Amino acid sequence: MYGTGPNPRDEARGRPPAALRRCPRPGPRTGSVWQEAQEFLRLYHREEPRAGDGEKRLAEVRAEIEERGTYRHTPDELAFGARVAWRNSNRCIGRLYWRALQVRDLRQLDDAASMARECVAHLRLAANGGRIRPLITVFAPDEPGRPGPRIWSEQLVRYAGYGPGGSLAHGDPRNTGITALALRLGWPGGPRTPFDILPLVLQGRGEEPRWFALPPDAVLEVALEHPEAGWCAEWGLRWHAVPAIANMCLEIGGVRYPAAPFNGWYMGTEIGARNLADTDRYDLLPRIAERLGLDISTDRSLWKDRALVELNRAVLHSFDRAGVTITDHHTESRRFLTHIDRERCRGREVGADWSWIVPPLSGATTPVFHRTYDSTERRPAFVHSPGAGARARGEYPG
Numbered sequence: 419m420y421g422t423g424p425n426p427r428d429e430a431r432g433r434p435p436a437a438l439r440r441c442p443r444p445g446p447r448t449g450s451v452w453q454e455a456q457e458f459l460r461l462y463h464r465e466e467p468r469a470g471d472g473e474k475r476l477a478e479v480r481a482e483i484e485e486r487g488t489y490r491h492t493p494d495e496l497a498f499g500a501r502v503a504w505r506n507s508n509r510c511i512g513r514l515y516w517r518a519l520q521v522r523d524l525r526q527l528d529d530a531a532s533m534a535r536e537c538v539a540h541l542r543l544a545a546n547g548g549r550i551r552p553l554i555t556v557f558a559p560d561e562p563g564r565p566g567p568r569i570w571s572e573q574l575v576r577y578a579g580y581g582p583g584g585s586l587a588h589g590d591p592r593n594t595g596i597t598a599l600a601l602r603l604g605w606p607g608g609p610r611t612p613f614d615i616l617p618l619v620l621q622g623r624g625e626e627p628r629w630f631a632l633p634p635d636a637v638l639e640v641a642l643e644h645p646e647a648g649w650c651a652e653w654g655l656r657w658h659a660v661p662a663i664a665n666m667c668l669e670i671g672g673v674r675y676p677a678a679p680f681n682g683w684y685m686g687t688e689i690g691a692r693n694l695a696d697t698d699r700y701d702l703l704p705r706i707a708e709r710l711g712l713d714i715s716t717d718r719s720l721w722k723d724r725a726l727v728e729l730n731r732a733v734l735h736s737f738d739r740a741g742v743t744i745t746d747h748h749t750e751s752r753r754f755l756t757h758i759d760r761e762r763c764r765g766r767e768v769g770a771d772w773s774w775i776v777p778p779l780s781g782a783t784t785p786v787f788h789r790t791y792d793s794t795e796r797r798p799a800f801v802h803s804p805g806a807g808a809r810a811r812g813e814y815p816g
């Protein structure tokens with residue numbers, strides 16, 4: 419699972435977060451489809467020796483690439499590739515369960531209406547009545563001279579933003595761009611609560627982007643309440659249960675799947691220390707601190723820190739009470755170190771990006787803080803598609 423990253427504003431400005439600017443980045447992929455296919459198929463046959471004759475498969479793929487400039491993965495190759503892309507996600511602390519990712523192979527679909535239907539099905543399967551299932555749905559790939567479909571929405575579930583940040587007045591400021599785009603495309607708008615569910619914005623192959631409302635029963639949400647205090651329930655705070663990233667490109671062996679939404683489950687801090695707390699998101703800390711009677715006129719009362727802890731308690735408490743899967747940063751940090759050990763036993767090094775792995779709350783109280791990581795980027799991988807950031811901000815390229 420991913421953290422929300424160091425500074426969302428970097429991304430909004432279209433520049434990589436500071437940590438990435440410092441780290442070695444892989445250049446643009448120069449390898450040919452054939453080179454990448456070979457690398458991937460060798461990895462697959464090495465790790466899955468029961469998959470049959472690797473050399474025979476390589477010859478087949480080579481012939482197909484010579485003819486069409488690309489090739490089709492078998493369903494097993496696709497599932498392996500998607501799982502390893504998760505395993506290779508250096509920003510994700512939740513990779514211990516990478517093998518359990520369920521893969522929906524819907525590569526035959528490339529039109530927006532069918533994709534919308536299947537994104538809804540994805541959300542229902544993933545939510546699973548609260549026992550969240552890690553899941554990916556893979557739609558049609560890019561082909562030479564024939565780009566595949568695109569999902570403009572950053573995640574399958576997002577809350578509308580109708581204006582600048584702060585205090586629940588205008589929803590989630592992160593999503594003002596895509597909200598404005600949905601409205602321009604004809605979405606009538608929501609009921610103007612702080613948590614209006616946005617429609618999906620999808621672009622089928624060769625089509626213009628269109629909006630599709632999500633049926634309310636496809637979106638599992640948790641109403642937040644604090645274990646002792648009343649403010650959470652009073653203010654109507656809530657968050658959705660399934661974090662499903664929708665606009666990253668799944669890259670496997672030289673084939674790009676630009677529409678492949680995937681989800682894990684939340685870690686509490688993503689909601690309590692970022693989404694509801696960041697000053698350019700819901701910015702709730704001053705309000706909470708005031709309710710707690712803290713002195714917000716000076717940093718040194720540590721009002722932000724104290725409000726943060728209470729907000730994060732409320733998130734974990736509410737998900738637990740609702741029977742919805744969520745992890746906390748202490749547990750997940752330990753699991754991540756278990757993951758590193760396990761992978762090492764299998765002869766594999768785990769790449770990681772420290773600035774994303776260390777939780778945004780109580781960093782140094784977790785064991786992931788006190789070490790360094792190898793930041794080599796490996797393939798298969800989830801990569802940011804060119805233009806994805808602009809599309810998620812609703813910027814219609816001219």
Ligand code: ARG
Pocket residue numbers: 419420421422423661663681682683684685688689693
């Ligand atoms: N941080 C993002 C959010 O708060 C979700 C990223 C993916 N997270 C996950 N646990 N799989 O919505």
